[in-house]
Amino acid sequence: MNLFAEAFAWLTSEELANSSLPLGEAFGQHLYFSFVTVLIAALIAVPAGYLIGHTGKGREIAVGITGAARALPSFGLILLLVLVLGVTRSELGAFIAFVLLAIPSILAGAYAGVEAVDRRTVDAARAVGMTEWQILVKVEAPLGLPLLVGGLRSAVLQVVATVTLAGYVNLGGLGYYIIQGVPLGRFDQILGGAVLVIALALVLDGLFGLLARVVEPQGLASRTQRRRADPATAETTASA
């Protein structure tokens, strides 16, 4: 039997069902780590990104920080933080590492979204009497939402992949099977675990793909073109 068949056999085996970490619980832990990480990262990165995008200040610093943070080796960072904070607080250490990894994409999505709004639109909003806060909330945020969702989407993918390492510091998740399989030489289990992580990542990516369509503001050029292609609306446009 080839390795893939063995991996799928393991996924449906009694052994997994009776494992010390049941599959459902591993999924739950993986999702919990991913969700909380992205939530915390978004709470930090979205306001910061909006501030940078709206004021145009601090852009260089943001680009520098995000570039540096992206280059951080996640495995090393988790081990370092767990060692520094102590094994009793390994969950905190892991969260800090995951959040640091998630921030760059979200920050970039938030400020790029705001920056991409036509300056003339912002100028007009200010000229008719919107406060700076209203400009941000009513104009820049909705128009920049697709790029922010794009940032969240890549952050989620990165986090789901990286949370696999939680297994290495005894925090469970789908990585548990992979990391447990390594010393045992159980390649079917390692591959089976990896397939689970990939499947989860694909499902979440698909969900964010749908979300990206939902949040695309109405009235933007791409939608209009789609509508113009529709002969029924083209006719009413001509008569109007």
Added chain:
Amino acid sequence: MIEFRSVSKQFPDGTKAVQGFDLTVPSHSTTVFVGSSGCGKTTLLRMVNRMVEPSAGQILIDGEDVAKTDAVQLRRRIGYVMQNSGLLPHRSVLDNITTVLRLNKTPKAEARERGLALMDTVGLDRALAKRYPSQLSGGQQQRVGVARGLAVEPNILLMDEPFGAVDPIVRTELQQELLRLQRDLGKTVVFVTHDIDEAFLLGDQIVILKKGGVIAQQGSPEEILANPADDFVADFVGANRGKRALSLKQVDGRTIVIDADGKAAGVLHEGAA
């Protein structure tokens, strides 16, 4: 009445856009700032609603120094119409028109009624209310821009080259609409353009600007044509060429008006106008 009192503006990069500018814009009439690009006309316009803060000098609206007002509140009571309409792309036509009404907490139903009435005023079909700006033609977008400018029933309407980006036929149409609107509404309009023909058509008072916001001449179109202050003005208004350098010729007992190219421009009716 809008008064500019020795207003200057120097931008952070050192450009002196305007220096020592003095002008009184009378109420209920149209004043046109006209000049080539870089003459500071847009800067002057944007100082009225504090989109640009002067480096020196004062701007008074009905005797009140605008620098002492709250900028946001000031902008909400001054209509502003700009080139490329400046509409919010993610909001429908009606929402765009009623933006400021809603900011001022006008109830939704009332704002809606006012918005639809304004669509009639500027000659937009009410059926377009739910469309988005990108689904409208350039001329329709400008009409929405004008409707939005009028929504709060401002005394002052600032117009920054509002018809600069539409084709000549639509521009003529919009200019005629603005003349009609102004006859009905009698707002204090400050209009910026680089097109002298547009200035002569729309302006009760014309202010011709040279580089640095220097007034080359101000007055009614008739006064400027009759007596250009200097060669710059004469050249700018084209008083000695083309369709403005007209001469008379007697043909079969009637007086024909001939332009500089020798083409017949029309028939002279003595005593008319």
